Amino acid sequence: MRVAVAGFGDAGSSIAKKIRNFDVYTVLSYDFNSINNLLRDLSEYDFIILIAGLGGNGANALIEVSHKIKNKMIYLVKPLSVEKTRVEKAKKQINSLEKFILFELDKFASDEKYWKMTIHDFLDTIDNLIAKKIESDILNLLTNNNSDNIQKS
Numbered sequence: 001m002r003v004a005v006a007g008f009g010d011a012g013s014s015i016a017k018k019i020r021n022f023d024v025y026t027v028l029s030y031d032f033n034s035i036n037n038l039l040r041d042l043s044e045y046d047f048i049i050l051i052a053g054l055g056g057n058g059a060n061a062l063i064e065v066s067h068k069i070k071n072k073m074i075y076l077v078k079p080l081s082v083e084k085t086r087v088e089k090a091k092k093q094i095n096s097l098e099k100f101i102l103f104e105l106d107k108f109a110s111d112e113k114y115w116k117m118t119i120h121d122f123l124d125t126i127d128n129l130i131a132k133k134i135e136s137d138i139l140n141l142l143t144n145n146n147s148d149n150i151q152k153s
C-alpha cells in the first residue's frame with residue numbers, strides 16, 4: 001500500500017516535515033492550480049494522511065482536498081483558546097468534517113512541563129509528539145490494512 005502525507009499551512013507542514021520514511025507533501029499555496037496539482041500527485045497513492053492546524057487557510061484547503069479523496073485519515077491541531085478568532089473559525093471547519101483525530105493545544109499547554117519553554121520550543125515538542133503518533137498509525141495501517149484500528153489519542 002502506498003501512503004502519502006500532506007501537511008497544510010504552517011502547523012500542518014511543520015508536523016508533516018517531521019514524518020520520516022513516507023512521501024511528504026507540504027501545502028502552502030491554495031490557488032486552483034496548486035490544489036489540482038496536489039490532487040493529481042496524491043492520486044498515485046492508496047492512502048493519504050492529511051494534517052492541518054485549525055482556524056486558518058491551511059485547514060480550509062485540507063477540507064477542500066479531503067472531500068475529493070476517499071482513503072484518508074485527518075489529523076488536526078485545535079488552537080489555544082486565547083486565539084479567539086481562530087477558535088471560532090475552527091468550529092465551522094470541524095463541522096464540515098466527518099472523521100478526524102484532534103490534538104488540543106490547550107491540553108498540552110496545561111501540562112507544567114511545558115511552562116518554561118518558549119512558544120517555539122513548545123510547538124516543536126508538540127509537533128514531534130504528533131508526528132510520532134501519525135507514524136505509528138501509518139505502521140499499524142500497513143500491518144493491518146485497516147484504518148478502523150487507529151485509536152484517538
Ligand SMILES: Nc1nc2c(ncn2[C@@H]2O[C@H](COP(=O)(O)OP(=O)(O)OP(=O)(O)O)[C@@H](O)[C@H]2O)c(=O)[nH]1
Binds near residue numbers: 077
Ligand atoms: N502544532 C503546531 N501548531 C501550530 C503551529 N503553528 C500554528 N499552530 C496552531 O495552528 C493554528 C493554525 O495556524 P496556522 O497553521 O498558522 O494556520 P495556517 O493554515 O498557516 O493559516 P493562516 O496562518 O491563517 O494562513 C494556530 O492557531 C495555532 O494554534 C505549529 O508550528 N505547530
Ligand SMILES: [Mg+2]
Binds near residue numbers: 009010056
Ligand atoms: Mg499560518
